[in-house]
Amino acid sequence: MNTPDFSEPFDAAIDSGLEWLSENGEFVFDTLNTGLSGIYKAVLWCIAFPPYYVIALIIGLIGWRVIGSRFAILAGLALGLCALIGLWPETVSTLALVITATVLALVVAIPLGVLAGLAPAFDRVVDPCLDLVQTMPPYIYLLPAIALLGYGPATALLATFIVAVPPALRLTSLGIRMTPREFIELGDASGVTGWQMFFKIRLPFAMPSIMAGVNQSLMMAFGMVVIAGIVGSGGLGESIYGAVRTLDIAKSINAAIAIVILTMILDRLAQAAARSRVGEGQ
Amino acid sequence: MTTAKIDTNEVLVDCQSVWKIFGKSAPAAMNAVVQQGLTKTQILQDYSCVVGVSDVSLQVRRGEIFCIMGLSGSGKSTLIRLLNKLITPSSGKVFVKGKDLSALSPAQLREVRARHIGMVFQSVALLPNRTVLENTAFGLEVQGVGKAERYKVAERALAKVGLTDWASRYPSELSGGMQQRVGLARALTADPEVILMDEPFSALDPLIRRQLQDEFRQLTKELGKSAVFITHDLEEAIRIGDRIAIMKDGVIIQVGTAEDIVLNPADDYVAEFVAGISRLHLVKAHSVMTPAASFQAANPDVDLSRLTKTTAGADINELIGLTMNSERDALAVVDNDVVVGVITLRDLLRGVQGIPNELAASPSATVLEPTT
Numbered sequence: 001m002n003t004p005d006f007s008e009p010f011d012a013a014i015d016s017g018l019e020w021l022s023e024n025g026e027f028v029f030d031t032l033n034t035g036l037s038g039i040y041k042a043v044l045w046c047i048a049f050p051p052y053y054v055i056a057l058i059i060g061l062i063g064w065r066v067i068g069s070r071f072a073i074l075a076g077l078a079l080g081l082c083a084l085i086g087l088w089p090e091t092v093s094t095l096a097l098v099i100t101a102t103v104l105a106l107v108v109a110i111p112l113g114v115l116a117g118l119a120p121a122f123d124r125v126v127d128p129c130l131d132l133v134q135t136m137p138p139y140i141y142l143l144p145a146i147a148l149l150g151y152g153p154a155t156a157l158l159a160t161f162i163v164a165v166p167p168a169l170r171l172t173s174l175g176i177r178m179t180p181r182e183f184i185e186l187g188d189a190s191g192v193t194g195w196q197m198f199f200k201i202r203l204p205f206a207m208p209s210i211m212a213g214v215n216q217s218l219m220m221a222f223g224m225v226v227i228a229g230i231v232g233s234g235g236l237g238e239s240i241y242g243a244v245r246t247l248d249i250a251k252s253i254n255a256a257i258a259i260v261i262l263t264m265i266l267d268r269l270a271q272a273a274a275r276s277r278v279g280e281g282q
Numbered sequence: 283m284t285t286a287k288i289d290t291n292e293v294l295v296d297c298q299s300v301w302k303i304f305g306k307s308a309p310a311a312m313n314a315v316v317q318q319g320l321t322k323t324q325i326l327q328d329y330s331c332v333v334g335v336s337d338v339s340l341q342v343r344r345g346e347i348f349c350i351m352g353l354s355g356s357g358k359s360t361l362i363r364l365l366n367k368l369i370t371p372s373s374g375k376v377f378v379k380g381k382d383l384s385a386l387s388p389a390q391l392r393e394v395r396a397r398h399i400g401m402v403f404q405s406v407a408l409l410p411n412r413t414v415l416e417n418t419a420f421g422l423e424v425q426g427v428g429k430a431e432r433y434k435v436a437e438r439a440l441a442k443v444g445l446t447d448w449a450s451r452y453p454s455e456l457s458g459g460m461q462q463r464v465g466l467a468r469a470l471t472a473d474p475e476v477i478l479m480d481e482p483f484s485a486l487d488p489l490i491r492r493q494l495q496d497e498f499r500q501l502t503k504e505l506g507k508s509a510v511f512i513t514h515d516l517e518e519a520i521r522i523g524d525r526i527a528i529m530k531d532g533v534i535i536q537v538g539t540a541e542d543i544v545l546n547p548a549d550d551y552v553a554e555f556v557a558g559i560s561r562l563h564l565v566k567a568h569s570v571m572t573p574a575a576s577f578q579a580a581n582p583d584v585d586l587s588r589l590t591k592t593t594a595g596a597d598i599n600e601l602i603g604l605t606m607n608s609e610r611d612a613l614a615v616v617d618n619d620v621v622v623g624v625i626t627l628r629d630l631l632r633g634v635q636g637i638p639n640e641l642a643a644s645p646s647a648t649v650l651e652p653t654t
Contacts, residue, residue, distance in 0.1 A: 186407040188368055190472070191396030192424050200424070204411045 022148055029148045036154035039104075044096035052083040055092070059265060066272040075268075078261040087236065087258045093153075094225055094235035095262060101157050102221045105164035106214060112165075113172025113213070117206070118198075123173060130166045138163050138224050142231050156233030160224040167216035175209025176202055211274030218270050222263050236262075293377075294476050294508050295342040295365055295399075300374030302360050302532075305331030312372045322531065334360040336532035337374075342476065342508050347499065349511045349523030350534075351555075357532035358512045362478050365510060366399045367391060379475065396425050400469035404481040406461045408453035414440065414464050415449040421472035432471075439467040442501060459490040466498065470505070477502070479511040483518065495521050516555050520564065528552050540564050544636050561598055561636045568594035570633040571615045571623030586621045589614040594622065598633040601625055 022029065047055060060076035082091045116123040141159040149155045179202045187197045229237025236255045243252035303311050303325065311329035314320045322333045335357045342348045352358040363369040364376055367383045376383045378399055386394065400421070408417045415436055416423075422432035440446055443463040453461055462482055469477050479498075483491045499522050502509050513519050519526045520540040527537045528548075536548035544564050547553035571594075574586065590608040592601060594617050604613055605627070615623040 180407075182403055182405045182407040183409070185363075185368055186401075186403065186420075189366055189395055189401035189478075190421050190424050191392035191394075193392065196424055200420075201409070204409065 018144065018147055025148070032158075033149045033152075033154040036149075036157045037152065040096060040100050040153050040157055043100045044093055047096050048089070048092045052088045053080065056080050056083075059269075063265070063269060066276060067268060071268060075265045078265065082258045082261060085254045085258065087239065087254060090234070090236045090239050090255065091258050091262060092235075094237065094259070097153065097156060097160065097225045097228075097233060097235060098218070098221050098262075098266070101160035101225065102164055102214075102218050104157070105161050105217055105221065106168055108161075109165045109168035109213070109217065110172050110210065113169040113210075114176055114198075116169065116173035117176025117202075126169070126173075130170060133162060134166050139227050139230070141224075142228065146231050151232040153233055155231045156225065156228035156237075159228055159231070160221050163224040164217040164221040167220055168210075168213035171209045171213030171216065172206065175206030175213075178209065179205045208274070211270075215267065215270045215274060218266060219263070222259075222266070226259060292344045293341045294344055294379055295340075295510065296377040296380075297338055297340045297361075297365065298375045298377070300335060300338050300361075300364055300371045300376060301333070302335040302357075302364060302369060303331050303333050303372045305329060307331060308372055316373070333357075333532050335364060335371075338532075338534050340527060340534065340537065342510055344475070344508055345503075345506050346524045347502055347509045347511060347522055349513060349519035349526045350529055351513055351516050351519040351526055352529030353514055355531075356529045358514075358529050359480060360532075361529070362480050362510055362512050365478060366395055366401060396421060396472060398474050399476045399478060400472055400474035401478040402462075402465045402469045402480065402482045404484055406453075406465045406482075408461055408464055408468075410453055413450050413452055414445065414456070417453065417464060418449075418467045418471050420468055425472070435473075436467070436471050439471040440464075442470065443467045443497070458486050459494060462486065462494060463497075466501075470501075470507075474507075476508045476510065479509055481512050481514065484514065491518070492521075498522065516559060520559065528555070541566060541569060545569055556636070559636075561634055562602075563597050563599055565598050565633040565636060566594065567592060567596045567601060567613075567615050567623070567625055570598075570629045570637075571625050572629055573623050574614075574621050577624040577626075584612070586614050586624065589624065591616045591621075592625070593617070598630065601630055601633070605630065 056076045056079035059079060060072040063075045064072035079091075082088055112126065116126050138159070141162045142155065145155040145158045149158060183201050183205065184197070187201045192200065225233060225235065226237040226240060229235070229239070229241035232238065236259050239255040240252050240259075243249070243255060301312060301315065303315070305311065307329045308331050311320075311325050311331040314329065315325065315333075320328070322336070325331050325333055338361060340348070350358045350361060360369060364371050365378070367376070371384070378394055381390075381394060383391065383394070408414075409420070412420075415433060418440055419427075419432040419436035422435060427435075437446065437449060440449055443466055445460060445463055445467065448456060448460065448464075453464065456464065465482065466477075482498075483494050486494065495518060498509075511519070511522055513522075516526075523540065525537060525539055526543055527534045528543065528551075529535070530551055536543055536552050538546075541564050543552060544556045544559055544561060547556050578584070578586070589610055590604055590613050592604055592613045592615055594615055596604075596615075601613060605611070605625070611627050613625040614621045615625060
């Protein structure tokens with residue numbers, strides 16, 4: 001075996017690089033850490049402050065508005081169940097993590113996706129990066145995050161953010177690129193400016209694809225937030241991780257039920273929101 | 283090439299030896315065409331470039347409906363897109379209202395497209411997320427006209443195409459014919475002088491198509507608009523067009539009125555197209571009549587003043603009707619109270635076949651027994 005001759009110095013270089021980064025970039029990462037945990041805490045405070053039945057009622061009402069009464073009742077009852085099995089604080093902090101990470105990811109992914117859709121050159125650069133991010137096992141992102149940001153929700157947020165960006169970016173770029181040719185011609189023949197072409201023609205046609213991307217990002221974020229229990233994300237992920245370590249099957253199943261409830265509610269809400277946007281014209 | 287028989291006033295669209303070559307090495311291919319005069323096939327072999335439009339010149343005048351007829355692959359769709367620079371010519375110039383499109387800044391080009399040259403597409407291209415009214419007002423919206431004002435204008439345009447009641451519906455609720463009417467209303471809303479029609483009625487069923495053809499022609503004439511109308515259907519071109527250009531392999535092989543083209547096809551290709559077209563409404567008395575002098579020479583004993591009178595513009599169908607009701611087998615063609623020619627039965631039959639009266643070749647009206 002000759003490979004270690006090469007791999008040892010390579011590994012050493014990576015390690016020292018990371019060390020150098022954490023020493024010299026301390027200020028940057030501290031700021032990032034403070035910023036991320038600050039946002040997370042603010043979101044968490046908003047959801048955790050009211051008692052559980054208020055949150056269940058609010059989500060039920062939203063569900064009633066966008067989907068229907070049956071979904072609203074089921075969603076409200078299911079959230080009540082989360083509280084009854086004693087996992088309400090964990091449910092709330094998972095919800096806060098998912099919402100924060102998804103929103104942050106969308107703020108970055110949608111503008112970049114638009115750019116990639118409009119500029120093929122940029123797309124050629126972004127595409128392999130997304131391939132890389134998406135082929136790696138998601139928990140890989142926990143390692144550098146924990147090295148640079150330490151144990152806690154900021155690390156979980158960063159790793160979740162990284163995983164949630166690609167789907168929204170990809171589908172936004174696809175939607176922007178897929179504008180039917182005759183509508184581009186219509187715009188040109190009507191004398192539209194570049195901005196008008198984007199907002200009046202490309203964006204409306206891209207909306208279904210963008211909303212599908214939002215939904216996908218949300219689901220990716222959910223998966224990652226649970227995995228991020230390992231790095232002290234708090235919430236249901238950490239409950240499951242703790243239960244796995246102590247082989248507490250009952251507790252792990254309780255937490256799993258809460259996760260499934262939360263996932264299904266958010267997924268249905270996001271899908272319905274996407275449909276109502278797209279369906280305006282039908 | 284035959285001359286057009288319409289009044290030659292202001293030229294709105296002027297296309298001067300325009301070429302369009304598609305492919306990666308199109309500029310090199312264009313140079314080769316200019317310098318060595320390569321043919322289409324040579325360009326395809328040597329440069330792997332396709333010649334879409336080859337040395338086309340045409341003028342569209344104010345108030346005129348100009349049809350471009352060609353089969354698929356003839357370059358007609360490319361040609362119409364050169365007229366508003368949706369496609370940039372490889373060589374040659376296009377002038378719209380005297381402005382050279384290639385010399386305009388992007389803002390000026392937008393201005394020309396928004397105000398002077400509208401377009402209607404085969405696919406209609408109505409935005410699915412907007413109502414009929416919002417779609418109709420799109421051109422004005424793009425120009426920054428206020429909501430109240432642009433909806434007022436759009437409602438007027440919808441009224442012209444008979445869709446007032448559908449203003450608040452979505453395009454998916456409309457039939458194909460209605461959608462195409464909205465497309466036309468949208469083009470009219472911006473009040474351009476020229477409307478480019480890219481096979482607008484090709485996808486409609488025959489009955490609706492004829493109805494829309496008539497409506498379109500009537501509306502265009504009423505509003506005094508010019509139109510360039512692309513079609514693969516010669517009958518449609520004849521119904522709608524004041525002048526028709528026949529296009530094949532990127533080249534315009536003949537331009538003229540429907541009558542010109544039917545009576546004097548430029549080559550076998552055009553002749554083949556024209557073969558199936560009924561002459562009854564196309565061929566006019568002046569094209570088939572025997573001149574009065576030569577008729578009198580052959581039949582000195584016929585009194586022309588006793589024949590039923592008709593005009594030089596009467597078509598064969600009318601002439602047949604008149605002849606049937608007449609006691610005599612000939613009609614007198616009168617222009618300014620002077621008998622300029624005679625339509626004999628032989629002339630009528632020639633008209634039905636679409637052969638013009640070439641005096642020299644014709645043995646001319648020999649048999650005619652007036653029933654006096």
